[in-house]
Amino acid sequence: xxxxxxxxxxxxxxxxxxxxxxxxxxxxxxxxxxxxxxxxxxxxxxxxxxxxxxxxxxxxxxxxxxxxxxxxxxxxxxxxxxxxxxxxxxxxxxxxxxxxxxxxxxxxxxxxxxxxxxxxxxxxxxxxxxxxxxxxxxxxxxxxxxxxxxxxxxxxxxxxxxxxxxxxxxxxxxxxxxxxxxxxxxxxxxxxxxxxxxxxxxxxxxxxxxxxxxxxxxxxxxxxxxxxxxxxxxxxxxxxxxxxxxxxxxxxxxxxxxxxxxxxxxxxxxxxxxxxxxxxxxxxxxxxxxxx
Amino acid sequence: xxxxxxxxxxxxxxxxxxxxxxxxxxxxxxxxxxxxxxxxxxxxxxxxxxxxxxxxxxxxxxxxxxxxxxxxxxxxxxxxxxxxxxxxxxxxxxxxxxxxxxxxxxxxxxxxxxxxxxxxxxxxxxxxxxxxxxxxxxxxxxxxxxxxxxxxxxxxxxxxxxxxxxxxxxxxxxxxxxxxxxxxxxxxxxxxxxxxxxxxxxxxxxxxxxxxxxxxxxxxxxxxxxxxxxxxxxxxxxxxxxxxxxxxxxxxxxxxxx
Numbered sequence: 001x002x003x004x005x006x007x008x009x010x011x012x013x014x015x016x017x018x019x020x021x022x023x024x025x026x027x028x029x030x031x032x033x034x035x036x037x038x039x040x041x042x043x044x045x046x047x048x049x050x051x052x053x054x055x056x057x058x059x060x061x062x063x064x065x066x067x068x069x070x071x072x073x074x075x076x077x078x079x080x081x082x083x084x085x086x087x088x089x090x091x092x093x094x095x096x097x098x099x100x101x102x103x104x105x106x107x108x109x110x111x112x113x114x115x116x117x118x119x120x121x122x123x124x125x126x127x128x129x130x131x132x133x134x135x136x137x138x139x140x141x142x143x144x145x146x147x148x149x150x151x152x153x154x155x156x157x158x159x160x161x162x163x164x165x166x167x168x169x170x171x172x173x174x175x176x177x178x179x180x181x182x183x184x185x186x187x188x189x190x191x192x193x194x195x196x197x198x199x200x201x202x203x204x205x206x207x208x209x210x211x212x213x214x215x216x217x218x219x220x221x222x223x224x225x226x227x228x229x230x231x232x233x234x235x236x237x238x239x240x241x242x243x244x245x246x247x248x249x250x251x252x253x254x255x256x257x258x259x260x261x262x263x264x265x266x267x268x269x270x271x272x273x274x275x276x277x278x279x280x281x282x283x284x285x286x287x288x289x290x291x292x
Numbered sequence: 293x294x295x296x297x298x299x300x301x302x303x304x305x306x307x308x309x310x311x312x313x314x315x316x317x318x319x320x321x322x323x324x325x326x327x328x329x330x331x332x333x334x335x336x337x338x339x340x341x342x343x344x345x346x347x348x349x350x351x352x353x354x355x356x357x358x359x360x361x362x363x364x365x366x367x368x369x370x371x372x373x374x375x376x377x378x379x380x381x382x383x384x385x386x387x388x389x390x391x392x393x394x395x396x397x398x399x400x401x402x403x404x405x406x407x408x409x410x411x412x413x414x415x416x417x418x419x420x421x422x423x424x425x426x427x428x429x430x431x432x433x434x435x436x437x438x439x440x441x442x443x444x445x446x447x448x449x450x451x452x453x454x455x456x457x458x459x460x461x462x463x464x465x466x467x468x469x470x471x472x473x474x475x476x477x478x479x480x481x482x483x484x485x486x487x488x489x490x491x492x493x494x495x496x497x498x499x500x501x502x503x504x505x506x507x508x509x510x511x512x513x514x515x516x517x518x519x520x521x522x523x524x525x526x527x528x529x530x531x532x533x534x535x536x537x538x539x540x541x542x543x544x545x546x547x548x549x550x
Contacts, residue, residue, distance in 0.1 A: 147373045151410025155395070158402045158409065161416055162438050227416040
């Protein structure tokens with residue numbers, strides 16, 4: 001007997017993991033359908049990824065390699081805390097390298113590096129119901145999903161065009177999975193929506209506070225909703241990343257001083273670091289190099 | 293006008309515990325005709341309307357509706373999916389309070405377009421053109437298309453609700469006190485508009501009202517309800533000019549003459 005507090009592997013007890021796994025299996029069997037599950041209290045506040053953490057805890061094994069990102073970055077509070085949590089309660093290997101990870105828990109991004117067969121990406125979801133802001137009644141939204149009444153989703157897109165001249169929804173952009181369920185891809189930028197389509201990786205979504213789990217099995221059809229005359233498009237950036245010079249990536253704006261100087265850098269830090277170690281140099285990085 | 297009824301109701305009864313909502317109501321509605329249901333508050337008018345419009349399952353009785361392909365369907369025997377589809381394509385429901393029938397958080401154009409999008413229209417330009425056309429038809433200035441209904445007056449909201457319901461070309465419209473809460477001149481304009489649209493589109497309508505003037509102006513037939521039962525029905529002019537039942541006589545004589 002030691003005085004050390006004892007945690008089960010991956011924090012949750014085996015019965016809880018079993019319950020969550022059953023929900024995950026059901027979610028995989030019905031792509032895009034929100035499966036209710038008995039969400040547990042986790043040692044972190046709601047909104048910090050309690051759903052994602054429970055999903056990860058239910059699927060993680062001793063041989064897994066875990067990567068945790070928050071807004072694409074491996075080194076922000078949320079990512080660091082969750083990674084440290086799993087190191088403590090599972091002692092699995094962790095990494096920041098997307099290619100080396102077997103499980104990637106994410107908040108708000110899909111990594112730039114293409115996911116491969118066998119990888120699992122776990123999304124933290126705040127509000128799983130895509131119809132919520134137009135229809136507040138849960139009984140009604142469930143009926144609408146059951147009867148495939150998705151006209152309301154287009155009402156939202158119509159409003160966007162009427163007000164802004166284009167579909168102004170830039171994150172949590174609704175998708176239709178396998179031609180059946182309309183799903184909220186969690187607050188990822190719509191830039192990442194095309195990556196979900198026919199992805200070789202298994203995509204799991206956990207919403208802790210709302211107690212829902214949903215999934216996209218590998219190689220599933222994921223279509224972003226749009227109008228015939230206003231087709232779905234992703235954001236484009238007119239400048240490459242200031243640190244690694246990368247194009248076709250999602251950029252974050254960083255304010256440099258109080259005189260309005262700003263730079264745009266990869267939101268996926270692992271991707272940016274990888275490119276820089278390969279010798280790619282962006283504008284800002286070149287300036288700093290010269291200063292040294 | 294077809295000689296086959298659009299909707300046939302027999303023995304419609306709704307009981308709320310000890311109380312009676314409506315009892316043993318028989319009704320046939322033919323394409324293109326307007327039937328008014330009148331009576332004082334609490335006489336079961338709205339209960340009957342909700343039963344007929346598949347919003348409230350009756351305790352007893354049957355309601356059949358003739359679908360577009362001509363077959364007669366038991367409303368409460370059809371699946372929920374089919375019933376809901378019917379409700380948003382072939383039927384309209386105009387609420388007394390427009391806020392119940394409109395989406396107050398989205399623009400007028402989206403309100404009119406919602407039904408179109410619900411039946412699969414996916415072309416923004418066409419949805420908008422249809423919405424503009426309908427706003428014009430209900431006399432709402434087309435430059436208000438991007439305004440939300442909560443910026444509209446009561447009369448405009450009611451007209452918008454009518455446009456939203458008629459956009460899919462329904463054959464039967466249910467109206468619950470469509471002029472309630474509007475001032476007299478706005479009422480007159482709305483009635484005029486309704487009469488024009490109903491005639492133009494060949495709609496059948498069931499209008500619940502406590503206002504006999506509305507019944508007189510809009511309807512060809514009238515049903516008078518008291519304590520959940522239909523006590524008198526017939527052609528509107530006959531019933532209002534020559535009421536037989538004492539209660540109907542009382543109703544007719546209660547109208548204020550100015």
